[in-house]
Amino acid sequence: MRQTEMRHSLITAAGIALALVGLAVVGMGVVKVVRTSQVDGAVALAPSALETQIAQAQAVQAVQPVLPAQSAQGSAIALPPGFPPLRVADDNPPTPAGIELGRHLFYDVRLSGNGTQSCSSCHIQALAFSDGKALPTGSTGEAILRNSPALVNVGYNATLTWANPALTTIEQQALIPLFAEFPVELGATGHEDEILARLAADADYRARFAAAFPNQSDPVTWHNTVLALASFVRSLVSGNSAYDRYIAGDAGALSAAAQRGMQSFFGERFECHHCHGGFNFSASTVHANSTFGASNFQNNGLYNVDGAGGYPMGNRGLYEITGVASDMGRFRPPSLRNVELTAPYMHDGSIATLEAVLQHYAQGGTVTASGPNAGDGSANPYKSPLVPGFEVTDQEAADLVAFLKSLTDEDFITNPAFSNPFAP
Amino acid sequence: MSTRWAFAVITLVMLALAGCGGADSAVPAATPGSTAPADATPTQPVAIRFSMQAGDAPITCAQGAAALGLSQNGVQFNDLRFYVSNVALVDSAGAVVPMRLEQDGMWQSGVTALLDFEDGTAGCVDAGNTEMNTVISGTVAEGDYTGIQFDLGIPAPDNHQDVTVAPSPLNLPALWWSWQGGYKFVRIDMKIDMKTEGQAGAPTGGAWFVHLGSTGCASANEAAAPTTACLRPNLATIRLNGFDPAQNTIVADMASFLAQVDLSQSTPMPPGCMAGADDPDCIALFPAFGLDIATGACVEAGCPTQTLFRVE
Numbered sequence: 001m002r003q004t005e006m007r008h009s010l011i012t013a014a015g016i017a018l019a020l021v022g023l024a025v026v027g028m029g030v031v032k033v034v035r036t037s038q039v040d041g042a043v044a045l046a047p048s049a050l051e052t053q054i055a056q057a058q059a060v061q062a063v064q065p066v067l068p069a070q071s072a073q074g075s076a077i078a079l080p081p082g083f084p085p086l087r088v089a090d091d092n093p094p095t096p097a098g099i100e101l102g103r104h105l106f107y108d109v110r111l112s113g114n115g116t117q118s119c120s121s122c123h124i125q126a127l128a129f130s131d132g133k134a135l136p137t138g139s140t141g142e143a144i145l146r147n148s149p150a151l152v153n154v155g156y157n158a159t160l161t162w163a164n165p166a167l168t169t170i171e172q173q174a175l176i177p178l179f180a181e182f183p184v185e186l187g188a189t190g191h192e193d194e195i196l197a198r199l200a201a202d203a204d205y206r207a208r209f210a211a212a213f214p215n216q217s218d219p220v221t222w223h224n225t226v227l228a229l230a231s232f233v234r235s236l237v238s239g240n241s242a243y244d245r246y247i248a249g250d251a252g253a254l255s256a257a258a259q260r261g262m263q264s265f266f267g268e269r270f271e272c273h274h275c276h277g278g279f280n281f282s283a284s285t286v287h288a289n290s291t292f293g294a295s296n297f298q299n300n301g302l303y304n305v306d307g308a309g310g311y312p313m314g315n316r317g318l319y320e321i322t323g324v325a326s327d328m329g330r331f332r333p334p335s336l337r338n339v340e341l342t343a344p345y346m347h348d349g350s351i352a353t354l355e356a357v358l359q360h361y362a363q364g365g366t367v368t369a370s371g372p373n374a375g376d377g378s379a380n381p382y383k384s385p386l387v388p389g390f391e392v393t394d395q396e397a398a399d400l401v402a403f404l405k406s407l408t409d410e411d412f413i414t415n416p417a418f419s420n421p422f423a424p
Numbered sequence: 425m426s427t428r429w430a431f432a433v434i435t436l437v438m439l440a441l442a443g444c445g446g447a448d449s450a451v452p453a454a455t456p457g458s459t460a461p462a463d464a465t466p467t468q469p470v471a472i473r474f475s476m477q478a479g480d481a482p483i484t485c486a487q488g489a490a491a492l493g494l495s496q497n498g499v500q501f502n503d504l505r506f507y508v509s510n511v512a513l514v515d516s517a518g519a520v521v522p523m524r525l526e527q528d529g530m531w532q533s534g535v536t537a538l539l540d541f542e543d544g545t546a547g548c549v550d551a552g553n554t555e556m557n558t559v560i561s562g563t564v565a566e567g568d569y570t571g572i573q574f575d576l577g578i579p580a581p582d583n584h585q586d587v588t589v590a591p592s593p594l595n596l597p598a599l600w601w602s603w604q605g606g607y608k609f610v611r612i613d614m615k616i617d618m619k620t621e622g623q624a625g626a627p628t629g630g631a632w633f634v635h636l637g638s639t640g641c642a643s644a645n646e647a648a649a650p651t652t653a654c655l656r657p658n659l660a661t662i663r664l665n666g667f668d669p670a671q672n673t674i675v676a677d678m679a680s681f682l683a684q685v686d687l688s689q690s691t692p693m694p695p696g697c698m699a700g701a702d703d704p705d706c707i708a709l710f711p712a713f714g715l716d717i718a719t720g721a722c723v724e725a726g727c728p729t730q731t732l733f734r735v736e
Contacts, residue, residue, distance in 0.1 A: 082586065082588075082589075083588075084588045084589050246645075246647075247645070247647040247648070259645070262645065262646060262647075263645070263646060266601075266602050266604075266646035266647075267646075268693070268694045268698050268700070269693050269694075271694070273601075273602070274551070274598075277597055277600070277602075278587060278588055278597045278600075279586075279588045280588075283551075283597055283598065285588075285597070287588065289589065289592075289595065290595065291529070291530050291592035291593070291595060292553045292555055292592070292593075292595070292596055293544065293553040293554050293555065294553065294597075296551075297549070298550060326546070326547075326549070327549075330549075364628070383629065384550055385502070385550070385613070385615065385629050385630075385631030385633075385695070386550070386631075388628035388629055388631060388692070388695060389628065390692075390693060
């Protein structure tokens, strides 16, 4: 699920009720929202939607923040202890039937234009819904420029995809892998009616759509498909790692090495937690009780192709959206939960192992010796000041890796509720 | 960015409207030891205005300072935020009268308020956001006031909670270290314009941070709150005379604050001062807070030796 040139296109398919938040770069650095959804309460700014949000905000405000999402929002998504309630779009409260429909759609190759790929082709449960590849390939064979991100607690993401400040809901984001043309991912564009017909011809899907979206005469629509997919992805919550058990009081849950690594991780020498802090190990985190904007994009010194801070074409991060020079190379810091399973790392999958990632940060960036991307990333003028480089002993590096591996949640990657319903 | 801005506006509107509904419905559950003072009657509304400046010139994310510190370096600011708590006015007889903060669900909670002079633009994109606040508002018993007193930071009972569920404005991860360490009372991130290339001892990348908070907070681990007081609270009680809320503004002046610090130098790990008691950068900076770095308490009551705040 990646940001692509999709943002410059409009979806015109018949039957699509959702409209993408299109972005137009107006002049230098001014991003203008030229179209918002008419049906997605999370982005619609009409007065009626505002009133709804006010009412909901008051309702949420009346609830103690420690209560789980079920009581705050009528959510079907169970949250681990200590996790704040999820921020959920007004028109898409999670329901068991919606999540289950979304699970089927997520794993169904019929959702791609040529019937060869599903969401799960690039988001594999055993790998915390990443795919183990540096860069994936779309359903028609086109190369995708960005690493398939893990889908872990993305319902808490302040923004979706690697670097797009306008994508603030999974409902918006899901349109990209479905309909993107440059490059093609699932390739639904041009096959919109055909794909819906495939689903509508299946009695099981007709029943599942009807259950998830009752009182609709024709519930097999793209809008409902997107809502269900978003609900399933929002339900992919991970919070039962060894680290979680340790902070809940099980002193034996972490090895001595992981405990030392934890002290280092949260300490000021290595500065890890500034971008990867909080319950979700990402500064780009929002929830139902958030009051401040939390979008977060950082340049970590991965490239410097022209000696002036440039990143490789097509992968220039926030700059691709805003056109502002200082946004060059800025990407969203992802959650580190289950990071052991999500190699290779970075937005382009260019770093193979956790040990090598630590080396990158110890050097204050990556030096690319040769080739088209050659340059000293550590000297990138747009690099975060929190990536100055540091000295680290082999023991300290091993301890930090041990801590990062303690964020792996075995329940998450084996949970039947997240698994392939079509598996034999 | 505009969607985020729009959302922020909606949020503010929602909060404003929600505040009109019921008198105290938005008051968050108070943490023990930090309850707002009881109603005193009769009261008067009061607003305390703050400004962040370098001398007489306002500073923002986009507007840096031309010459600060012992070696007079140019400075860009990448964060400009600080918490203030236990605000009280001082009357002509010397009595300290607590102010009751409006519980606005955004900038003020219990006895703590956030002053926020960054707007998430320019260098502030790393950690900042669009929302800003320069005023503390509430009520105080009617009287004739000539001074003000406040703590720079967050009271200990509120300082070691989970940032993800804490009431606003204690819900900002950028202003939080951990359960153990608590919040960053002050976050002033600077990028120093190095006048001499390759100068020995220069801060890496020109980064110079001022992160003030409690230190020596003992707990089982970083994710556990301390059960005893932190060794060095670093909670400066600031007392300013000649202050009339109707007439005056409290200026946080970077020129006087940093006058005795050489910003062209920084010991690494961390760059600048993150409140470490043995960090030479902090040893140089702490007198400007009026704090004794060894004890984390005011050098003298009321931290009169501080050079950060003045009345204008």
